[in-house]
Amino acid sequence: MRPLRIGLFTDTFLPDQNGIVTSVGLLSDELRKLGHHVDVVAPDFPEHVDTRQDVRRVESIRYMFLPTYRLAWPTRKDFEQKYDLVHTHTPLTLGLAGMRLARKWDVPHVATYHTHIEAYTHYVPGLTAVQQATGVVTKAMGLLYGRAAAVIAPTAGMLDVLRDMKIRNPVVIPTSVDPAVLEAAPPVESPWPDGMRRLLSVGRLAKEKRFDHVLDTVAALPDTHLVLLGEGPEREHLEAHAQRLGIAHRVTFLGVKPWTQIGAYYRLAELFVFASDTETQGLVLQEAQLMGVPVVAVGARGTLSGVAHGRSGYLTLPGDVNAMVAYTQRLLEDPVLWAQMSEAAREHGHTTTPAGVAQQVLGVYAGALNLPREITFPVEAGMTGHPRNTLVYDR
Secondary structure, three states: OOOOEEEEEOOOOOOOOOHHHHHHHHHHHHHHHOOOEEEEEEEOOOOOOOOOOOEEEEOEEEOOOOOOOEEEOOOHHHOOOOOOEEEEOOOOHHHHHHHHHHHHHOOOEEEEOOOOHHHHHHHOOOHHHHHHHHOHHHHHHHHHHHOOOEEEEOOHHHHHHHHHOOOOOOEEOOOOOOHHHHHOOOOOOOOOOOOOEEEEEEOOOOHHHOHHHHHHHHHOOOOEEEEEEEOOOOHHHHHHHHHHHOOHHHEEEEEOOOHHHHHHHHHHOOEEEEOOOOOOOOHHHHHHHHOOOOEEEEOOHHHHHOOOEOOOEEEEOOOOHHHHHHHHHHHHHOHHHHHHHHHHHHHHHOOOOHHHHHHHHHHHHHHHOOOOOOOOOOHHHHOOOOOOOHHHHOO
16 A cells, blocks of 8 residues: 555644544554554643644634533644545544545545543533433434444444434444553552552543442452543532442542553552443453453453453443442452453453554555555455354343
């Protein structure tokens, strides 16, 4: 394939840390290694200094309903020349601007559906009720993604969501995590008190992530201590919830840590506990398993393929705190089982690589550009029906 000029448009990027940031950064790294010119087009953060050479910042304003996001709207005047292809990763202003620019430039638009957007309507006052009554968000997302030359989903568990939007032939390409960065993390002082079992959870502290259920799990296991990595609008609520449960002394809120340090916390943890039921993939599950940490998580949509149930961890029904408690206790009380699952977790975490993902994405680009396809699409792209994890949902 000839070298391409590619614009990766995203409403969230560094200094934010989340699955989209990881996905976009790794994709850009791998595409540039293959000789392509890549710009990550992202909102500016006034106090952030970029160290990456591929980031193109756009003047932005703070988003009042989601303070960690900023809104930007670039036009053709902001670019010296057009891209061969625009790849959007979010459906907010920069994603919409990317779609508009692709149309103005008459170049293909590829979109990745990273976020189950219907689960985030509570960030706009009144929108949840409107969505429930009319399905307006689903229809709007269908119009947005339906105009793309190709739509990528990170897991087969999201195909039914895209089909509800009337998206035809979405392609499943899992996002990967670079294990080298995790493994190279320098040692840190343990935030867990001596003598306590070490539970870890990572993510943006928001309603849809259901960290309240993680706290409920900890409350039922008196010899455990939970470390939470992440920040978000629900932190005060979660701290108050821990107080009500009487476990504030057994929960440590560490805030956001640099990506280069996160591996050290996984290395120290015994179990990773995660209760979100809105993930399109759940990259933190892969991070934990890459570091040999068994997982206890809710099995819903994207997380269904993120954990090998009964091998690398356990999946529960959404909201089933009793099951989360039981599985966590089982692993903590059985060192032989824990060791077996730790080894299996490492194997499962290595099932995708950044280089392999980039090659699959290039296959999608080739199709959108009508270029010869040197890469085949992943098998999941042709799946039909509604993928389910029978170990969890058909029991």
